[in-house]
Amino acid sequence: MNEEIIEIDTDLSDESEKDSKVAVQTTDLSVYFDERAAIKNINIKLRKNRVSAIIGPSGCGKSTFLRSLNLMHDMTPKAKVFGEILIHGENISEFNSVDIRKKVGMVFQKPNPFPTMSIYDNVVAGLKLNGMTKKVLLDEIVEKNLIHAGLWNEAKDRLKSPAVSLSGGQQQRLCIARTIAVNPEIILMDEPTSALDPISTAKIEELIYNFKSEYTIVIVTHNMQQAARVSDQTAFFYLGKLIEFSKTRRMFTNPKETLTEEYITGKFG
């Protein structure tokens, strides 16, 4: 409660951050599992059409924070969420969780395509399950999103094959295609490359970079090089608290907090 909203500092910026809008803003966001606080009083503003990385050691609340943004904690009876989350200025607690999740998509750590569905059906799963059945339209959406996720060339001849017949990296790109097929505004990524090999990782990072113009991306990562490579702004979490939030370049060259410096130089974590 005593902390101010940590806003990205603009003194080092070579582009005006003030021009870009705020996509996600949290006020005193805390999440408790039973009586234990996983994150405490997080105040942060994430800018629109930027990639925001969230770093920190295991158990620091990175994923907990991410999952609160699309109301995933609703599914866990033990979890209690306090505070306010504004998405494009609107308080998400005033909306149906189903509608929020259509706007705020999520890509998970382990590729999780639906095993009972083909590649084609996986891409349009979100649309089909919500009642879209027009085949011409679906065909178009499948092609567009697979191209967008960089999987079209590998998958176009086997759209009807089971999704699980793809490799791990391909499955993850399929999951990305599935996520963007529902037209989200924000994409949450929970360590999307930690189960992948370096080449697949590079492909996903390229996607993230290309997605910036259309989506706001929040990515949790264990890999600091990845954060440095893909993100515009980086938040450092430690023991459930937001320690520092600034431009990625500044964070990795001249961090304000000693804790941040110790973490990014590998002294702990």
Added chain:
Amino acid sequence: MTAESIQKIPKNLRRRKITNSVMISLCVVAGIITILPLIYIFFYTTQSGLSALNADFFTQLPKPVGEVGGGMANAIVGSIILIGIGGLMGIPVGILAGIYISEYSKNIFATIVKFTTDVLSGVPSIVVGIFAYGVIVIPMQRFSALAGGFALGILMIPTVTKITEEMLRLVPQSLREASLALGVSRWKTTLRIVLKTASAGIITGVLLAIARAAGETAPLLFTAFGNSFWQTNIDGPMAALPLQIFVYAISPYDDWHRQAWAGAFVLIFLVFIVNLIVRFVTRNKYSGNL
């Protein structure tokens, strides 16, 4: 290394190898004991039943004592109707209860449901028959296929509930989250993703329940009661294969004994066919990974 120390190793090794082969042999013997009864039942019923099996068996009614021939057409049809009634009642209730325990539980009521299911699966089938007698036969004042099907349905519920719950629990949490994260509602996620992913296992459980119910005799004794004549009205007493087999097997007539064997053969065969058909109809090239 001295000669002595080299010899010591094989000594210990030999003991371990012997222990190993003894344990493996015990497992193999247990495995053989498990499959023997089934093979024996299968061959014996086939052998004894085939001789009495002819077109009449499937098309004729039972003949009075003393007349050779006749069949069990009414009992075959009766069994199918009884299982149909039981299935219509037991399968949906079982699956929905399984979904409730697995997907929507975490409260005291779900724990009670789960515990009750376990207890119900242990209740002797004849007791379920008496229960059906009490709640349906007595108020209606007559034996009926409805009461028999009701008893079979109750027997199916715990099997179907249990297997549904277990199969749903095998579905990774990440699939539920993937679906929810796409903005799919909870019940659609359960129905179209979770249930579908687990469908192969659930179908196996349902088949098991059907096979069990098809062979039940005790709960039908004072519900469906049995009938020597054509009866397709579910409001009246109806013949059933296990009942007919029971009556024929304890009779003193050789011809009836042969028919009982044929009945047993048909019963096993019907269960087998139901298995095949359901597997064929519900086959899915993407499933089978659970």
